Amino acid sequence: MISLYFQKSLITWLRGLKSGKNLLSFLGQLLLAVGYGFLFSTLMNEAWAAERFSAFDRLFYATVNGLLLLPLLALIFPAYTPYVTKWSVYLPMKRWQRFMVDVIELLICQRNMFCLLFVGIFGLRLDLYQSEWWLMSGTAIVLGNLLRLQVAQALAVTYRPWVYASMVLLLLLVAAFEWILFSAPNQMVMTPAFAIGGLGLLIFRYVENNYRKSILSRWTMSFGPLLKLHTNKKMRRLLLMAYLLRIYFLGMAVVQLRNPDSSGAGVYSVLMWMFVVPMPLFTYFYLNFWGNWRGLFQAVELRSGSIREFWRVQLNIMRWPLLIDFVLVAVFMVFCFPEKIVAFLLYYGLVVLMFILLSLAGSLHLPMPYLEKMKTGKKMVSMRLSLACFPICASVYAIQWSWWLAFLPLLPLVGLVFYLRDVAANYPKYRYKVIWVTGNPEV
Amino acid sequence: MISVKGLSQQFGQQVVLDQLDLEVGAGQIFGLLGKNGAGKSTLINLILDLIQRQEGEVNVFGKDVRAFVAADKRRWGVVGQDLGLIEEFTAREFLEFVAKIYSMDGPTQKERINDLIAYFFEDENPLKKSISSYSTGMRKKVAFCAAVLNTPDLLILDEPFSGLDILAAEKMIRFIKKYGTGQRAVLVSSHDLSYLEKLVSHIGLLDNGQMTFSGTFDEFTANFKGQLDEALLSKLETEMTSTNLSWI
Numbered sequence: 001m002i003s004l005y006f007q008k009s010l011i012t013w014l015r016g017l018k019s020g021k022n023l024l025s026f027l028g029q030l031l032l033a034v035g036y037g038f039l040f041s042t043l044m045n046e047a048w049a050a051e052r053f054s055a056f057d058r059l060f061y062a063t064v065n066g067l068l069l070l071p072l073l074a075l076i077f078p079a080y081t082p083y084v085t086k087w088s089v090y091l092p093m094k095r096w097q098r099f100m101v102d103v104i105e106l107l108i109c110q111r112n113m114f115c116l117l118f119v120g121i122f123g124l125r126l127d128l129y130q131s132e133w134w135l136m137s138g139t140a141i142v143l144g145n146l147l148r149l150q151v152a153q154a155l156a157v158t159y160r161p162w163v164y165a166s167m168v169l170l171l172l173l174v175a176a177f178e179w180i181l182f183s184a185p186n187q188m189v190m191t192p193a194f195a196i197g198g199l200g201l202l203i204f205r206y207v208e209n210n211y212r213k214s215i216l217s218r219w220t221m222s223f224g225p226l227l228k229l230h231t232n233k234k235m236r237r238l239l240l241m242a243y244l245l246r247i248y249f250l251g252m253a254v255v256q257l258r259n260p261d262s263s264g265a266g267v268y269s270v271l272m273w274m275f276v277v278p279m280p281l282f283t284y285f286y287l288n289f290w291g292n293w294r295g296l297f298q299a300v301e302l303r304s305g306s307i308r309e310f311w312r313v314q315l316n317i318m319r320w321p322l323l324i325d326f327v328l329v330a331v332f333m334v335f336c337f338p339e340k341i342v343a344f345l346l347y348y349g350l351v352v353l354m355f356i357l358l359s360l361a362g363s364l365h366l367p368m369p370y371l372e373k374m375k376t377g378k379k380m381v382s383m384r385l386s387l388a389c390f391p392i393c394a395s396v397y398a399i400q401w402s403w404w405l406a407f408l409p410l411l412p413l414v415g416l417v418f419y420l421r422d423v424a425a426n427y428p429k430y431r432y433k434v435i436w437v438t439g440n441p442e443v
Numbered sequence: 444m445i446s447v448k449g450l451s452q453q454f455g456q457q458v459v460l461d462q463l464d465l466e467v468g469a470g471q472i473f474g475l476l477g478k479n480g481a482g483k484s485t486l487i488n489l490i491l492d493l494i495q496r497q498e499g500e501v502n503v504f505g506k507d508v509r510a511f512v513a514a515d516k517r518r519w520g521v522v523g524q525d526l527g528l529i530e531e532f533t534a535r536e537f538l539e540f541v542a543k544i545y546s547m548d549g550p551t552q553k554e555r556i557n558d559l560i561a562y563f564f565e566d567e568n569p570l571k572k573s574i575s576s577y578s579t580g581m582r583k584k585v586a587f588c589a590a591v592l593n594t595p596d597l598l599i600l601d602e603p604f605s606g607l608d609i610l611a612a613e614k615m616i617r618f619i620k621k622y623g624t625g626q627r628a629v630l631v632s633s634h635d636l637s638y639l640e641k642l643v644s645h646i647g648l649l650d651n652g653q654m655t656f657s658g659t660f661d662e663f664t665a666n667f668k669g670q671l672d673e674a675l676l677s678k679l680e681t682e683m684t685s686t687n688l689s690w691i
Binding site for chain 2: 299300301302303304
């Protein structure tokens with residue numbers, strides 16, 4: 001059964017490559033994977049040769065963390081079909097077999113093959129710390145994929161409780177194993193992520209099960225019907241993930257601050273975490289914007305047609321998540337870095353603005369092909385996006401933080417320019433595209 | 444109220460509309476007829492400015508639809524093929540949301556929503572669930588309520604009766620007949636001829652991308668004793684016996 005499944009997967013994959021576009025995308029990604037391998041290893045070797053050890057460290061851990069985040073990015077960017085829908089209930093397979101096939105499928109997917117190619121080239125060209133690289137990058141890939149499956153479970157409409165629980169347990173075991181294996185300060189980044197993530201999802205499952213009847217449910221509804229839009233299952237889960245990660249990263253900042261000697265943390269390090277953290281929030285905005293609410297979009301489009309109206313609704317939806325997020329982070333900053341609060345406020349405002357602008361730009365720029373791909377479960381787009389995010393993720397770590405501060409005022413400006421030029425100018429065109437597909441005319 | 448001139452549209456090599464003209468005036472309930480794939484929905488989408496027009500003019504309320512602003516869009520109510528409902532809302536929440544888009548004041552909004560729900564839904568209990576759990580007919584009724592909530596001057600309805608039970612369809616017909624009088628107009632596309640028969644004052648027949656007939660209901664059915672289906676069949680010149688189906 002399982003071998004048949006893989007044969008089928010292989011044939012599907014090969015068929016997919018027959019399309020010129022897909023083949024080009026495949027080759028492009030292949031080139032990227034090879035190119036990144038050469039680029040990063042060269043950068044690291046040069047950093048070591050020039051005795052820029054901190055840059056070397058940053059690059060090293062950035063790439064490891066990048067590999068860890070890659071499967072997650074593939075998940076949170078659209079193009080994912082929850083695994084439970086792939087299997088017919090009539091197939092004579094046991095649950096554990098299905099689960100294992102999903103795990104294996106995740107590990108041998110095209111994206112991971114590219115990752116391994118990158119890891120291989122990177123490792124072979126690395127002058128130092130080769131064994132650490134193999135071990136850590138391999139762990140990151142496996143952990144990232146397992147975490148992806150775990151999150152996919154959370155996002156899936158239906159799932160088996162025991163499979164879910166066993167996955168969480170597996171993750172916790174892996175985390176514990178990793179905790180024992182590594183003692184470097186940066187490993188503290190990865191290990192608690194899984195522990196907290198796993199526990200958080202367990203708690204979340206409890207909350208989710210009791211959500212409808214809970215006080216929480218009534219409480220959120222009291223903010224008005226629009227809040228429902230971001231408290232539907234998928235959004236609620238994504239938002240919860242965003243907050244869990246937010247709390248986790250804040251926790252990491254505290255851990256680093258308590259051990260400044262071993263972690264080399266300071267205010268800029270903490271701010272760096274702040275920069276990384278808005279990613280899930282950005283994804284949340286992004287999903288909100290790009291037509292996750294087709295009905296909403298159409299209701300506004302048909303009855304008003306004003307982008308301002310659309311904005312108003314979106315801001316209404318985003319208001320509470322943003323406010324909660326702001327309070328969460330502001331409290332932390334007030335207690336830990338009261339002297340930097342003004343700089344932080346400016347920074348926070350700019351970053352959030354940038355993410356919102358990029359979300360909106362992306363939402364209008366890209367909607368339908370992505371939605372279609374999500375429906376059909378094609379993975380090209382998400383992989384392309386993930387690979388595109390990889391150097392960005394790495395560069396956040398690699399570049400000196402002070403440079404980022406200099407760049408910050410430019411970021412929203414760039415976002416705004418992008419929005420105005422590429423999106424607003426072509427707004428009707430994209431709008432037509434959206435409605436054209438959602439309208440589903442006979443001809 | 445609706446004026447379409449020389450409208451042409453093609454998708455790839457397929458010509459869907461070819462130099463089509465259409466006039467719908469105030470006080471008319473205009474039935475749009477045609478075979479499957481004749482281009483009725485495309486025409487409606489073009490009138491609504493939902494797809495990019497390739498050639499021709501589409502004016503509604505004397506203004507090019509491309510130049511429509513929010514104030515113009517408040518003057519039409521639409522039930523399209525995609526109903527555009529927000530699945531997470533209940534019917535009442537959705538109608539309240541639509542009322543907000545129209546900036547309706549509280550008492551008017553409440554009164555109209557209550558009236559519409561009382562008229563179209565005998566039992567209000569199922570409406571307390573989210574729209575995602577509604578049947579096709581219920582969805583259609585909610586979409587219709589949203590379309591008429593603002594008492595627009597023009598109603599554009601694409602297959603409004605599909606999925607409705609006979610009672611609901613009858614209620615909708617009575618509503619539309621009462622609604623489409625005076626300075627208002629209704630454009631309705633449907634394959635349910637028995638319902639259209641009771642409803643429309645004017646007929647437009649779309650065939651091969653062109654409006655092959657446009658006139659009053661009486662003119663359309665003049666030689667067929669008011670039988671819409673007979674008249675339509677004769678106009679479409681269907682070849683009914685060309686295929687050998689002896690294996691049946």
